[in-house]
Amino acid sequence: MLRRVTAAPHPAPTLFISNGTAEDLIGARLAGLLPGKIRYSPLVGEGRAYAAAEANRVGRVLHLPSGGFPFGSLNNLKADLRAGLIGDSLGQWSDAVRGARGTGAVVVVGDAYALMVGSVAARLNHLPLIHVQPLLSAQYLDGLNLRGALQELNALGANLPMPYELRLARGADAVFVRDAATQRYYQRRGVPARFAGSFAMDVLDRPERELNLPPGRPVLALLPGSREDHRESLPVMLRAAALLPGVTALVAWPHDWEAVRLPDGWTLEIRSDAEALATGEGASIHLLRGAFGAVARAADIAIGTSGTANEQLAGLGIPVVAFATSGPQYTEGFARRQGRLLGAALRVVGADPVVLAAEVRSTLGNGSKRAWAALDGLTRIGPAGALPVIAAEIERLARDKKDARR
Structure with missing residues (x-):
């Protein structure tokens, strides 16, 4: 008797939302570990790093004079506002929602703003949400006194997660942070965050070529x-x-x-x-x-x-x-x-x-x-090793969500 062989279904695409050069690089390396097609929505710049993952960009491109640091200084903010920060940013929200349709998961690589965009895209499309937070560290609080905090009011959200970010993170299906101290900080606040390794070290390339340096010199x-x-x-x-x-x-x-x-x-x-x-x-x-x-x-x-x-x-x-x-x-x-x-x-x-x-x-x-x-x-x-762990978790969550729909 002949049996009909059913081809294994192709995995659904994954949407990456990232907002910065380093975040794009981390997202692209992570995307390269996943099966299926990749879509990406870069909230700052063109997300050129994703080209290596043969990904398809969704949504408009926002070029900011600050390079993604509008709150680094007042001049940065003024320049970004003149460049269309508000109008184009709002447009990117709807782009991300449309880009998430037909995907298996939404992966956010970035800060609280990127998490907001990703949370809306995932919720409206009933998709699992994975947050990779490579920016914040509890170690930013080491030795920070009141005077220092006042000097850095414009970067308060860069020193520690704001309450709204923690609330959004609690709604994510998985949260990965950059170091063990931050894992403890998040977990004490009800976020089941994991430290699986250093994102920065994961994206550090091996030596690309011999340098032929003179011996004996630092x-x-x-x-x-x-x-x-x-x-x-x-x-x-x-x-x-x-x-x-x-x-x-x-x-x-x-x-x-x-x-x-x-x-x-x-x-x-x-x-x-x-x-x-x-x-x-x-x-x-x-x-x-x-x-x-x-x-x-x-x-x-x-x-x-x-x-x-x-x-x-x-x-x-x-x-x-x-x-x-x-x-x-x-x-x-x-x-x-x-x-x-x-x-x-x-x-x-x-x-x-x-x-x-x-x-x-x-x-x-x-x-x-x-x-x-x-x-x-x-x-x-810390050591490298986070990205394979995160990739496996993305696949598991996408598979579980697909099974639950059947």
Whole structure:
């Protein structure tokens, strides 16, 4: 007797909602672990990271002058409002609701705002909601006094979850947070949150290529970041590196070569799409594109004005020296918050090449200081391993919801 063979049903698509460069990257890596098609709704920018997951974008694109930090400063907020923040943002809500139709689950990677959008999309479409919160950490509260809290009123929701965010999180089917301290903080407030590993370390690439570095010299990673802060910070970093002749400095450059801003009197030689050489003040410093993993893993110390990159270096046990910019991201308030997050792994100093070079020199020459930095970085960031756990949970929830409908 012939039996009819029924083909296994294809899994329903999954909708990702994310709002930031790092959030897009985490979402894209997570999407790559899931079967079935992927849709994504980027609330800030174009969500280019999802291209690697062969995902389909739903909804409009919102380009913000602040790069997604409207409350980083009053100027950021004014610029974003002029760019259509309110009207386009409201449109994205309806885009997300429509994009969730026919999917198996809604995955939010981002902050409270992204969670609001995702909660509406999931509820109106009767879908499981998974929240991946890579931004908040209970460690932001370490050493935060009343004066500090008043200085950072504009970033209150970046220091700790607001009551409305906790209420939304309680309504999610699964919540994953960035560290063990935050898991405890959420659970004490009735949110069944899980820490399964560090998202930042999950998205840190392995070395992309050999760097062929000179032996016996410490390596200084320069991390100007993916935001527009690099226009201000890269020249300062290069001048600091020029004051460290016994150190090999490498710039992990995430932008086009046209975006490079050099100190006065410096020149840039573009050698290929992947490498350029900045020369000035007696120094020659390589800028490398598409080699962040290689630079990060080769470094002995870093100077950074970046969010995720600074945390990834700290998570590797590498001390990071930082300085505030005028924004849009790495402002004085952001630097203070990251300092509380990373503890001894991050040292924030003035935006002065001489001061930066002195701090690098001091750290490299002090074994005890490097050991404390490594300990704090490794323990506060934690190991990789979250994304496979989250992917399995998304599949389970989508399957359970589908079975319940039968």
